[in-house]
Amino acid sequence: MARQSISFTQPNDEWLKSQVxxxxxxxxSELVNDLIRQARNQQVQIDWIKAKLEKAEKSGFTNDTKSEILKQSKATLNG
Structure with missing residues (x-):
């Protein structure tokens, strides 16, 4: 596992300490790694939504209903 040295503002450091x-x-370290995992999972969903929007913009429409898009989005986020 790679080791890093990072600095936190006082409020962020206090929040990290309180969680521990x-x-x-x-x-x-466990907390920061969890936050990074969460951010990466959110980025997957954002990328999926962007791709869907770009496809819809290029085609002019999508056949998916709002509920289908929401269901697909949630499935992507939850892995």
Whole structure:
């Protein structure tokens, strides 16, 4: 595993410490890795939505209903 040295603002550092102190996470590293995973998963959904929008813009329409698009979006986000 790669080791990094990063700096946090005081409010962010206090929040990280509180999450560890409340036993939400065992360490700041675990918390930061979880936040990065969440951001990566969100990016997957954003990329999927962008691709859908670009396809729809190029074709002028989509046959998918709003509920189908929402269902597909949720499925993509949840893996």
């Amino acid at each position: 102190d409340n036993q939400e996470y065992s360490s700041k």
